[in-house]
Amino acid sequence: MGEVDTKGVVLLDFWVSPFGQRCRIALAEKGVEYEYREENLLGDKSPLLLESNPVYKKVPVLIHDGKPVCESLLIVQYIDEWWPHRAPLLPADPYARAHARFWADFIDKKVRPPYADASYVLWKLKGEGHSAAKEEFTGILKLLEGELGDKKYFAGDAFGFVDIALVPFVCWFYTYETYAGFSIEELTPKLVAWGKRCMERESVAKTLSDPHKVFEFVGVLKKRFGVE
Amino acid sequence: MKAVVLLGFWVSPFGQRCQIALAEKGVEYEYREETVPRDKSPLLLESNPVYKKIPVLIHDGKPVCESLIIVQYIDEAWPDRAPLIPADPYARAQARFWADFVDKKVCESALNLLKLKGEAQEAAKEEFIENLRLLECELGDKKYFGGDAFGFVDIALVPLTSWFYSFGTYGGFSVEEAVPKLVAWSKLCLERESVANSLCDPLKVYEYAKKIFG
Numbered sequence: 001m002g003e004v005d006t007k008g009v010v011l012l013d014f015w016v017s018p019f020g021q022r023c024r025i026a027l028a029e030k031g032v033e034y035e036y037r038e039e040n041l042l043g044d045k046s047p048l049l050l051e052s053n054p055v056y057k058k059v060p061v062l063i064h065d066g067k068p069v070c071e072s073l074l075i076v077q078y079i080d081e082w083w084p085h086r087a088p089l090l091p092a093d094p095y096a097r098a099h100a101r102f103w104a105d106f107i108d109k110k111v112r113p114p115y116a117d118a119s120y121v122l123w124k125l126k127g128e129g130h131s132a133a134k135e136e137f138t139g140i141l142k143l144l145e146g147e148l149g150d151k152k153y154f155a156g157d158a159f160g161f162v163d164i165a166l167v168p169f170v171c172w173f174y175t176y177e178t179y180a181g182f183s184i185e186e187l188t189p190k191l192v193a194w195g196k197r198c199m200e201r202e203s204v205a206k207t208l209s210d211p212h213k214v215f216e217f218v219g220v221l222k223k224r225f226g227v228e
Numbered sequence: 229m230k231a232v233v234l235l236g237f238w239v240s241p242f243g244q245r246c247q248i249a250l251a252e253k254g255v256e257y258e259y260r261e262e263t264v265p266r267d268k269s270p271l272l273l274e275s276n277p278v279y280k281k282i283p284v285l286i287h288d289g290k291p292v293c294e295s296l297i298i299v300q301y302i303d304e305a306w307p308d309r310a311p312l313i314p315a316d317p318y319a320r321a322q323a324r325f326w327a328d329f330v331d332k333k334v335c336e337s338a339l340n341l342l343k344l345k346g347e348a349q350e351a352a353k354e355e356f357i358e359n360l361r362l363l364e365c366e367l368g369d370k371k372y373f374g375g376d377a378f379g380f381v382d383i384a385l386v387p388l389t390s391w392f393y394s395f396g397t398y399g400g401f402s403v404e405e406a407v408p409k410l411v412a413w414s415k416l417c418l419e420r421e422s423v424a425n426s427l428c429d430p431l432k433v434y435e436y437a438k439k440i441f442g
Contacts, residue, residue, distance in 0.1 A: 064318070067318055074321050081320065097300075102294055
């Protein structure tokens with residue numbers, strides 16, 4: 001990854017990106033000061049973004065003293081390892097770490113906002129494709145709720161990696177519900193309760209977007225891409 | 229059951245990543261061959277209920293799934309020898325990035341190259357070669373991806389090299405001509421016992437590919 005000419009900690013991001021929000025939450029948990037730079041996802045990418053993430057050309061990118069780190073879950077792990085003495089985000093035990101990585105990876109693979117996955121049908125189709133997508137999404141939420149169980153957070157008492165991977169999607173729940181025609185609170189009440197608990201944390205409350213703004217944004221996307 | 233069990237499938241590059249890592253660490257383990265995709269064993273279904281796929285590492289009865297997560301686990305559970313991931317946080321992030329790139333981009337375009345036909349296959353081939361070129365650029369003139377020490381990115385990529393013959397044959401191109409440095413790196417890796425003992429004969433891989441992809 002090419003080094004770039006910036007100092008301190010810079011985060012290239014987009015306001016509504018759940019991937020960027022993972023990084024913002026991690027930085028806030030660690031109390032790290034950083035410069036936030038907004039990229040326009042719907043417009044031209046900045047030269048800095050193209051230079052610091054030449055492989056994917058996507059946000060978020062964390063640039064630490066000129067050295068870029070890409071991919072949100074890798075950025076969160078980097079933040080945890082670079083600032084290890086405060087608010088550990090991953091457990092110390094190797095098995096617990098593998099377990100946390102597994103679920104964060106599951107969330108990365110299965111819980112996606114519409115602009116991140118061109119084939120995501122929940123937003124686009126009506127009819128058969130739509131109901132299959134809705135069922136799949138419901139299954140994913142139930143699996144996650146099963147993993148959470150009666151714990152306060154995914155790893156137990158301490159807010160951590162899996163919570164960070166998932167919590168930005170909590171402000172997308174309203175949008176999912178409106179498009180899919182279901183109530184996430186009815187389906188997975190424990191998950192919704194967990195979401196509210198996370199929102200009591202300053203790092204999360206200050207980072208997540210207003211659910212109505214998220215919904216508006218998806219409306220803009222649909223118009224932009226001519227989706228019914 | 230032995231303390232360390234690996235559920236794998238003979239031709240799976242994902243299983244082979246784990247075999248290489250265990251060998252590098254000198255960990256004794258029991259290998260159990262699964263007959264995938266049908267006839268999955270009760271142990272596999274129980275230890276990987278989410279994906280029902282190999283590889284699964286079971287350590288003292290506790291399962292770890294997803295090959296790159298397993299390799300990181302092996303590195304952390306046996307930290308006293310042959311470190312697979314660098315110590316420095318930035319170098320670690322780079323190693324994880326490129327291993328993830330192999331998983332996200334290389335594997336997908338490779339699968340498409342084998343599965344698809346006509347124009348779609350041609351597009352997949354172009355993408356696949358471009359991905360290999362990016363990796364070759366990342367390797368540069370280093371001995372291994374991490375420098376002098378064999379490590380995480382090497383382990384992520386090297387099992388795919390026994391599929392190079394298949395990719396080339398299906399795509400009608402020479403991998404060696406496209407990415408000579410990468411092929412040279414793969415030969416260097418094959419000099420390691422851990423790699424030589426884990427990878428399959430490329431011709432056997434090709435026979436298998438023909439059965440699956442036609």
